[in-house]
Amino acid sequence: MLLRSGAMIGGCGPEFEPMRLGWDDHSSEGETDDCTFVTTRSSFSAEDSDGRVENNYYIFPSCPGKTEAARSCTGTVEVTPSPLTGMEVTPSTPGRMEITSSIPVKMKVTAPPPVEMGVTSSLNVWLDAPPPPPVRIEVTEPSSVTLTPEQQQVLDLVQGGKNVFFSGPGGTGKTVVLQEIVKFFRQRYNKSHSGIFHLRHSCECFACNVAITAPTGIAAIPIGGSTLHRATGIGIPRRLGDFNRMWDRPIRLKWRNLSVLIVDEISMVSAELLEYLEQTIRRIRTEEMNLPGEPFGGLQVIFAGDFFQLQPVEVKDRKTCGDQFLNRGLAFEAPAWDRANLKTVILKRVFRQKDVHFVALLNGIRTGENKAALEEIYRNCSRRLPVADGILPTVLYSRNSDADHFNKQKLNGLMSREVVLNADEEILTKEGFKPEEERDEVLRQVQERILFRAEFWKECIAPDQIKLKTGAQVMLLRNLELEGNESDLVNGSRGILVGWKRKEQVLHECLQLLRGFVAIMKMRPETNEECKARNRVEQQIENLRNSAIDDIPIVKFMNGRRIVCVPEKFSYEFFNVGECTRRQVPLKLAWALTIQKCQGMSLDYVVVNLHEIFAMGQVYVALSRARSMAGLQVVGKCSATDVKVCHRVVEFYKSLAANEVAYVGKFLFPDMKFEIPPEEMVANARRKVDGRLVTGRTSMP
Numbered sequence: 244m245l246l247r248s249g250a251m252i253g254g255c256g257p258e259f260e261p262m263r264l265g266w267d268d269h270s271s272e273g274e275t276d277d278c279t280f281v282t283t284r285s286s287f288s289a290e291d292s293d294g295r296v297e298n299n300y301y302i303f304p305s306c307p308g309k310t311e312a313a314r315s316c317t318g319t320v321e322v323t324p325s326p327l328t329g330m331e332v333t334p335s336t337p338g339r340m341e342i343t344s345s346i347p348v349k350m351k352v353t354a355p356p357p358v359e360m361g362v363t364s365s366l367n368v369w370l371d372a373p374p375p376p377p378v379r380i381e382v383t384e385p386s387s388v389t390l391t392p393e394q395q396q397v398l399d400l401v402q403g404g405k406n407v408f409f410s411g412p413g414g415t416g417k418t419v420v421l422q423e424i425v426k427f428f429r430q431r432y433n434k435s436h437s438g439i440f441h442l443r444h445s446c447e448c449f450a451c452n453v454a455i456t457a458p459t460g461i462a463a464i465p466i467g468g469s470t471l472h473r474a475t476g477i478g479i480p481r482r483l484g485d486f487n488r489m490w491d492r493p494i495r496l497k498w499r500n501l502s503v504l505i506v507d508e509i510s511m512v513s514a515e516l517l518e519y520l521e522q523t524i525r526r527i528r529t530e531e532m533n534l535p536g537e538p539f540g541g542l543q544v545i546f547a548g549d550f551f552q553l554q555p556v557e558v559k560d561r562k563t564c565g566d567q568f569l570n571r572g573l574a575f576e577a578p579a580w581d582r583a584n585l586k587t588v589i590l591k592r593v594f595r596q597k598d599v600h601f602v603a604l605l606n607g608i609r610t611g612e613n614k615a616a617l618e619e620i621y622r623n624c625s626r627r628l629p630v631a632d633g634i635l636p637t638v639l640y641s642r643n644s645d646a647d648h649f650n651k652q653k654l655n656g657l658m659s660r661e662v663v664l665n666a667d668e669e670i671l672t673k674e675g676f677k678p679e680e681e682r683d684e685v686l687r688q689v690q691e692r693i694l695f696r697a698e699f700w701k702e703c704i705a706p707d708q709i710k711l712k713t714g715a716q717v718m719l720l721r722n723l724e725l726e727g728n729e730s731d732l733v734n735g736s737r738g739i740l741v742g743w744k745r746k747e748q749v750l751h752e753c754l755q756l757l758r759g760f761v762a763i764m765k766m767r768p769e770t771n772e773e774c775k776a777r778n779r780v781e782q783q784i785e786n787l788r789n790s791a792i793d794d795i796p797i798v799k800f801m802n803g804r805r806i807v808c809v810p811e812k813f814s815y816e817f818f819n820v821g822e823c824t825r826r827q828v829p830l831k832l833a834w835a836l837t838i839q840k841c842q843g844m845s846l847d848y849v850v851v852n853l854h855e856i857f858a859m860g861q862v863y864v865a866l867s868r869a870r871s872m873a874g875l876q877v878v879g880k881c882s883a884t885d886v887k888v889c890h891r892v893v894e895f896y897k898s899l900a901a902n903e904v905a906y907v908g909k910f911l912f913p914d915m916k917f918e919i920p921p922e923e924m925v926a927n928a929r930r931k932v933d934g935r936l937v938t939g940r941t942s943m944p
């Protein structure tokens with residue numbers, strides 16, 4: 244992409260001359276105002292010669308104050324998205340350039356056309372030119388909506404410091420209200436983050452005070468959050484011991500300092516997960532801050548979601564040992580829900596669909612009260628949807644296998660070369676940390692057998708083999724960037740495969756990028772963003788070096804980002820046994836999606852396949868994604884009796900309507916302990932000493 248006229252690049256650093264470049268563009272792109280970036284000319288770039296600039300530059304946005312000593316020249320600046328992390332500069336609106344990532348952007352600077360109007364390509368001409376004022380890089384906030392009185396009531400309760408649960412059918416604006424809540428907390432905690440977690444003093448910045456979470460990446464994007472598993476640092480728990488990860492020092496300090504916990508799509512959080520999280524958070528905060536054991540350690544908790552929608556997926560295989568985490572129950576069945584003393588608001592006005600009749604039909608399916616509703620939707624929506632401008636409707640299936648079959652068919656229809664990507668898999672036994680001579684062979688074999696048979700190999704979202712072609716519709720399997728804006732690339736982001744790159748070339752570019760980061764570090768302390776980005780590049784280099792995949796796919800995503808999808812590490816650590824690792828490109832085919840993946844979305848054009856519906860809430864979630872009956876086609880046989888509605892949820896909402904709390908906190912599995920013994924939680928807190936995992940209490944500083 245060519246950028247236009249007058250944007251400034253400042254340089255800094257001991258071994259580099261500071262420089263400022265104006266740029267000119269002969270392409271047809273729109274006008275731009277001046278922008279200020281800070282850049283370093285990395286040491287591997289060729290030096291300027293005879294006044295011409297022909298180099299690679301890395302822009303480090305958000306580093307004001309480094310441009311004062313800059314000098315200028317004119318030139319054409321070609322900004323190419325990094326092949327590694329998809330960094331780019333995009334024109335948001337005419338007249339403004341917006342940086343969409345805090346990660347470096349690779350630029351190619353070429354000399355300008357022949358001298359015009361006294362302007363020369365020599366850097367020196369502009370040496371003494373006064374630097375133009377820097378332009379603030381603006382973050383686009385989602386546009387404001389006017390909240391309805393019921394939505395405002397939620398906001399008022401939150402502002403009053405109450406613990407709140409708000410619910411309502413799909414499309415009633417739960418996510419919108421959460422966005423307003425997040426805005427409110429951003430204003431309250433508006434101090435910038437120093438980058439250091441204080442042990443004794445609280446920090447006033449937003450990120451240190453408010454954890455915005457959802458059980459899935461897709462649900463977390465619209466509210467600018469991260470997955471609950473990532474925020475808690477436990478990953479996807481398989482054993483109770485996995486909750487001990489929250490005692491690791493950085494995570495523990497984070498939870499100590501927090502003031503608010505927000506969880507969207509709470510219906511997908513199990514009672515077990517909520518309960519263990521509450522206990523762990525309470526214990527951490529009680530121990531760290533000497534607080535009496537208040538629920539959630541005194542955090543303000545805000546839960547949003549509709550329990551008539553998708554539920555947590557229970558672990559069915561219970562053959563293994565007693566401390567297995569089974570993800571059972573619904574969040575309101577956890578004793579922690581009861582302890583939290585939540586104020587409840589039920590939103591009633593549906594915004595997603597304008598047609599009140601369609602809304603009524605959907606609600607009849609949601610609660611199971613209108614058995615004829617599904618029939619009527621079949622009658623109206625069984626015809627084919629027209630194909631407009633080649634845009635195909637998204638097909639939703641209940642089962643992974645059906646979506647996979649459809650995707651394979653579409654892939655076979657593409658004429659381009661098929662590339663088979665085989666994952667690299669490895670296990671590392673805990674013994675592996677010891678020197679060879681100290682290994683106990685029998686123990687090692689036992690550990691290896693456990694690791695080879697781990698459920699991880701079949702549960703891992705990244706398959707051991709993926710077949711892809713240029714032109715394939717794909718979906719991302721990893722949260723690559725989750726900063727809460729439209730440029731995020733998250734688990735579930737949709738895109739199209741547009742080409743391939745050789746591994747050696749990607750690796751070479753990664754190394755260049757890393758050198759850029761190292762150069763920055765030599766000049767001044769890294770910012771948090773730079774540190775995160777450098778770690779990411781280091782990870783990519785490690786993953787590339789450990790992977791035998793030679794062709795790396797380039798994907799263009801729906802938000803316009805175009806990135807090289809390098810293999811990612813998908814791993815699971817067995818406490819005291821070792822680690823299973825699979826390295827695979829984080830993509831899957833996506834002509835069709837599963838209903839599970841589309842919770843929270845609004846779709847204009849959708850084909851819902853109701854064949855073999857099996858889970859609670861599935862029919863309702865699938866149909867209620869459609870904005871109108873005109874944009875909905877229903878296929879596949881399904882009768883009213885196949886529509887499953889959970890009676891526990893019906894009871895729960897009845898008790899809420901009657902203003903009773905009798906149903907809350909009554910978990911239905913008698914074998915459930917719901918108490919992690921304190922000595923397990925604390926004494927087994929793991930810490931890393933010299934790269935080895937050891938057990939023992941994590942000492943307080």
Ligand SMILES: Nc1ncnc2c1ncn2[C@@H]1O[C@H](COP(=O)(O)OP(=O)(O)OP(=O)(O)O)[C@@H](O)[C@H]1O
Nearest residue numbers: 388389390391413414415416417418419594595843
């Ligand atoms: N007060 C409001 N004014 C105008 N539009 C609104 C308002 N509240 C919500 N909407 C619109 O309604 C649609 C659905 O909102 P949202 O996604 O927040 O619903 P939801 O309850 O979270 O749905 P789901 O349960 O399916 O995730 C969006 O297009 C949103 O912009």
